[in-house]
Amino acid sequence: MKLTILGCYSATPRALNNTTSQVLEINNHMFLIDCGEGTQVQLRKHRIKFNRIKHIFISHLHGDHFFGLVGLISTFRLLTRETDLHIYGPKGIKEVITLQMKLADSWTNYKLIFHELTSNKSELIFEDDKVEVHTIPLNHRVYTNGFLFKEKEGERKLDIVAVEDANIDTAYFRKLKQGFDVINRDGVLIDNKKVTKPAKKPKSYAFCSDTMFKEDIVPIIENVDVLYHESTFLEKHANLALKTKHATAKEAAKIAKLANVDTLVLGHYSTRYDGLNAFKEEAQTIFDKVELSEDGKVFNF
Amino acid sequence: MKLTILGCYSATPRALNNTTSQVLEINNHMFLIDCGEGTQVQLRKHRIKFNRIKHIFISHLHGDHFFGLVGLISTFRLLTRETDLHIYGPKGIKEVITLQMKLADSWTNYKLIFHELTSNKSELIFEDDKVEVHTIPLNHRVYTNGFLFKEKEGERKLDIVAVEDANIDTAYFRKLKQGFDVINRDGVLIDNKKVTKPAKKPKSYAFCSDTMFKEDIVPIIENVDVLYHESTFLEKHANLALKTKHATAKEAAKIAKLANVDTLVLGHYSTRYDGLNAFKEEAQTIFDKVELSEDGKVFNF
Numbered sequence: 001m002k003l004t005i006l007g008c009y010s011a012t013p014r015a016l017n018n019t020t021s022q023v024l025e026i027n028n029h030m031f032l033i034d035c036g037e038g039t040q041v042q043l044r045k046h047r048i049k050f051n052r053i054k055h056i057f058i059s060h061l062h063g064d065h066f067f068g069l070v071g072l073i074s075t076f077r078l079l080t081r082e083t084d085l086h087i088y089g090p091k092g093i094k095e096v097i098t099l100q101m102k103l104a105d106s107w108t109n110y111k112l113i114f115h116e117l118t119s120n121k122s123e124l125i126f127e128d129d130k131v132e133v134h135t136i137p138l139n140h141r142v143y144t145n146g147f148l149f150k151e152k153e154g155e156r157k158l159d160i161v162a163v164e165d166a167n168i169d170t171a172y173f174r175k176l177k178q179g180f181d182v183i184n185r186d187g188v189l190i191d192n193k194k195v196t197k198p199a200k201k202p203k204s205y206a207f208c209s210d211t212m213f214k215e216d217i218v219p220i221i222e223n224v225d226v227l228y229h230e231s232t233f234l235e236k237h238a239n240l241a242l243k244t245k246h247a248t249a250k251e252a253a254k255i256a257k258l259a260n261v262d263t264l265v266l267g268h269y270s271t272r273y274d275g276l277n278a279f280k281e282e283a284q285t286i287f288d289k290v291e292l293s294e295d296g297k298v299f300n301f
Numbered sequence: 302m303k304l305t306i307l308g309c310y311s312a313t314p315r316a317l318n319n320t321t322s323q324v325l326e327i328n329n330h331m332f333l334i335d336c337g338e339g340t341q342v343q344l345r346k347h348r349i350k351f352n353r354i355k356h357i358f359i360s361h362l363h364g365d366h367f368f369g370l371v372g373l374i375s376t377f378r379l380l381t382r383e384t385d386l387h388i389y390g391p392k393g394i395k396e397v398i399t400l401q402m403k404l405a406d407s408w409t410n411y412k413l414i415f416h417e418l419t420s421n422k423s424e425l426i427f428e429d430d431k432v433e434v435h436t437i438p439l440n441h442r443v444y445t446n447g448f449l450f451k452e453k454e455g456e457r458k459l460d461i462v463a464v465e466d467a468n469i470d471t472a473y474f475r476k477l478k479q480g481f482d483v484i485n486r487d488g489v490l491i492d493n494k495k496v497t498k499p500a501k502k503p504k505s506y507a508f509c510s511d512t513m514f515k516e517d518i519v520p521i522i523e524n525v526d527v528l529y530h531e532s533t534f535l536e537k538h539a540n541l542a543l544k545t546k547h548a549t550a551k552e553a554a555k556i557a558k559l560a561n562v563d564t565l566v567l568g569h570y571s572t573r574y575d576g577l578n579a580f581k582e583e584a585q586t587i588f589d590k591v592e593l594s595e596d597g598k599v600f601n602f
Contacts, residue, residue, distance in 0.1 A: 012376040037372045061404040063375045071338045075313040103362040103393045
């Protein structure tokens with residue numbers, strides 16, 4: 001699982017601060033999460049192949065999370081993309097994109113498929129045989145969802161030597177991978193665990209931005225490997241966090257602890273602070289394994 | 302008259318190529334012309350004070366000329382701007398901006414005043430005592446205007462020594478500056494030209510992008526000091542220019558020559574070419590005084 005931070009600052013893009021966008025690579029998928037202004041340039045800088053992006057998830061319709069979307073869609077068209085593109089985001093996202101297409105008197109030559117979200121409960125919004133994506137209802141000034149990306153439990157791996165020793169016909173290999181006991185060529189029932197090894201532990205990633213401290217999300221994100229939780233402010237500006245429905249680094253850490261995640265990644269920083277270390281220090285008073293997102297940083301989990 | 306090129310490439314922003322936007326400083330005004338994605342970052346890079354921008358002119362609603370507008374408006378709001386902002390652009394621009402504001406559940410705390418354009422004839426769209434702005438109807442795939450910025454004829458300058466020698470009362474200085482002959486303290490009529498000098502020649506700038514070769518614009522832009530004319534292609538791609546309703550460098554030069562302008566500035570280049578010299582060389586087969594716009598370049602005219 002690889003996470004590339006294209007932008008991790010709040011409010012407005014600046015020469016050295018990009019607004020929210022990140023690419024999650026999980027099980028051969030390349031999911032784009034949020035798309036602030038300038039995301040297409042960040043994708044180019046990080047040499048991410050446009051055609052590999054087939055699903056874009058937009059948390060909410062504040063500009064620092066989606067003003068780059070229409071430009072990206074338009075650039076895909078200019079580059080004669082043919083691959084379908086799925087957009088998941090709040091109701092209204094289709095209207096605003098199609099209006100801009102109409103005004104430019106242009107349309108995409110690829111299929112643009114909108115999945116508009118309106119529910120206040122967590123729902124499954126994408127699924128294939130390897131991965132699931134669920135929404136995480138958040139609490140911000142406008143309708144906002146985080147997203148939970150989960151690998152499915154994989155198949156067990158054959159222990160080839162043990163399988164041969166047990167004299168099992170290849171016709172049963174599929175059943176073995178699925179965890180069943182099978183009968184060998186001599187008519188003996190073979191215990192699955194003796195000839196297979198457990199599947200790799202499925203990875204999971206939860207993206208939670210923007211939101212104020214919201215304990216309700218804990219059951220949804222429990223035990224994830226990586227939680228990205230916004231930390232716009234430090235505790236000394238807790239009043240501002242409350243007023244603008246954002247979280248502090250300490251609150252992000254509380255959620256990480258309650259949900260028993262493995263690693264917390266902080267982000268969506270206000271640019272009012274000098275440097276990012278104070279965010280990490282504040283979070284570590286509550287939760288130990290904290291990473292700081294930074295524009296251009298790549299995490300391999 | 303100072304022209305700062307924030308972006309001069311066509312189609313899509315890239316790491317080193319910004320799409321159309323420029324700032325024209327003329328007679329204490331700071332006019333922003335077009336606003337491709339990333340314009341707000343370019344403004345920051347070039348240290349242009351946001352509050353000095355009070356008028357934004359949008360040629361047409363293709364993304365490479367206006368996808369940065371909503372972000373700029375939104376950033377002005379976050380920076381608690383109070384100064385009025387006037388937006389001039391094709392009909393539809395108000396709807397698309399206001400829809401995005403509505404979806405973000407936010408509105409500007411400054412006055413945002415839209416001047417939607419629909420005419421196919423040149424019209425006066427801004428005027429104060431120093432400067433006029435007129436539209437230049439262009440021919441592109443969607444409704445498009447160029448913009449002509451003209452200083453008004455200034456006041457004549459007093460030749461202070463001559464004025465004193467002529468024994469003219471200060472009460473008449475205003476009249477003298479306006480070009481009238483006046484009567485001196487001895488009752489003698491004084492010829493204005495003997496005691497004043499001509500006003501500085503008014504400057505003018507015409508921005509023409511995007512457009513195919515359109516001879517009709519010549520009477521509107523005749524004798525301007527500086528003509529910015531798009532040159533998306535070279536002549537070897539004249540077929541593409543025709544098909545996409547763009548111009549070649551040679552066609553830009555033909556317009557410059559027909560309109561008897563002083564300086565031609567080329568821009569809106571396709572990124573298919575290696576370097577820009579070929580654009581200048583091609584234009585100079587027709588017209589001598591050619592400048593190449595480049596991102597970040599500042600011209601003082």
